[in-house]
Amino acid sequence: MPFLHFSTTKIMSRQKKTALSKGIIECVKLLPGKPAERAMIRIDDNCDIFRGGEIAECAFMETIYQKPLSEEACRAYIEALYDLMKKELELDVPQCYFAMVDLDTWGSRGTLH
Numbered sequence: 001m002p003f004l005h006f007s008t009t010k011i012m013s014r015q016k017k018t019a020l021s022k023g024i025i026e027c028v029k030l031l032p033g034k035p036a037e038r039a040m041i042r043i044d045d046n047c048d049i050f051r052g053g054e055i056a057e058c059a060f061m062e063t064i065y066q067k068p069l070s071e072e073a074c075r076a077y078i079e080a081l082y083d084l085m086k087k088e089l090e091l092d093v094p095q096c097y098f099a100m101v102d103l104d105t106w107g108s109r110g111t112l113h
Helices: 014-028 071-089
Strands: 003-008 040-044 059-066 096-103
Touching: 003 014, 014 040, 014 071, 059 071, 071 096
Parallel strands: 003 040, 059 096
Antiparallel strands: 003 059
């Protein structure tokens, strides 16, 4: 169950957030062993994200998960996310950043894993 936190300077309607979350779930399917149907997605829009001291039209997404993934899977995932950002938010490659965070420990179902 990955947790994904997406932040953007763009203003998004509830409908747009729903469409984006569905697109993100399709991207998660590219990550072996990460059940897309259990992915938790937080979308924050209208954020003040600064670059060079100015608010920039951009987006940042962090994907947190347990157990390592192959470089190939991570590459396919991130490239699919770039395509999604272009399609859903009209953000070009230089406007989007993604972080993959692999945790050694994870708590769920009442215990540490």
